[in-house]
Amino acid sequence: MKKLFTFVLCCLVVPASLFAQTPSAALLKQMAKETCLEMSKTDLTNKSPDELKIALGLPLVSVIGKHQAELKDLGYNFGDPKFAEKLGSDVGMQLVVECPQSMTAVVKNPDSFSQLAKSGKEPAGGSISGTLVKIVGGDFSYLQVEDSRGKVEKLWWMEYFDGSNRLVTEPQKYLNKPIRVRYVEKEIFNSTLTDYVKIKVITGME
Numbered sequence: 001m002k003k004l005f006t007f008v009l010c011c012l013v014v015p016a017s018l019f020a021q022t023p024s025a026a027l028l029k030q031m032a033k034e035t036c037l038e039m040s041k042t043d044l045t046n047k048s049p050d051e052l053k054i055a056l057g058l059p060l061v062s063v064i065g066k067h068q069a070e071l072k073d074l075g076y077n078f079g080d081p082k083f084a085e086k087l088g089s090d091v092g093m094q095l096v097v098e099c100p101q102s103m104t105a106v107v108k109n110p111d112s113f114s115q116l117a118k119s120g121k122e123p124a125g126g127s128i129s130g131t132l133v134k135i136v137g138g139d140f141s142y143l144q145v146e147d148s149r150g151k152v153e154k155l156w157w158m159e160y161f162d163g164s165n166r167l168v169t170e171p172q173k174y175l176n177k178p179i180r181v182r183y184v185e186k187e188i189f190n191s192t193l194t195d196y197v198k199i200k201v202i203t204g205m206e
Helices: 002-013 025-039 049-066 068-073 083-098 101-108 110-119 164-169
Strands: 125-136 141-146 152-157 178-190 195-205
Touching: 025 049, 025 083, 049 068, 125 152, 141 178, 164 195
Parallel strands: 152 195
Antiparallel strands: 125 141, 125 178, 141 152, 178 195
8 A cells, every 4th residue: 555655645746758658558547537537636735744644545445446356357466566566657657647637736736746755765675595504693693694605784673574573482493594574775874983884674584
């Protein structure tokens, strides 16, 4: 859902001249018109970033629901985590053209749109496969994972993630065993360096 909200915002701030036609342009054009019609029912001028997120996202979610069967026929996989990103990009090619009033909304409420754009950026992430060599406890715990090249990566355990319960109840069971850890990169302030540094924060493990 968050990706759908982010997509709508991106559509409103990218010049239409950058877009090209797509094979499914007819359906996408229709969806853009329907999304625009729903958006036009709401005055976006004085809305806060959180209110904008809902006002921009819900119309698209509603339109997608109406066209699920057609989208599946065109090859959109609703089970794919990147579904929202792909559909957002495709519909966005039409939305700016079909909904010129959306640009008016951006002009009339630039601060909220700017804040929403910043909040919509998702941190970079990835995964590391290797051997779990150590679980280091403390106020902020972390895992040490050695990859196939012998490099040891530090991955911070700062919040709940899928699989963390297993490390709490049976930590020894996973030591020196193969593991795959998913993470996102986040910036934190390092008081020793008096600067911001990037760390890998765990989001899941297999």
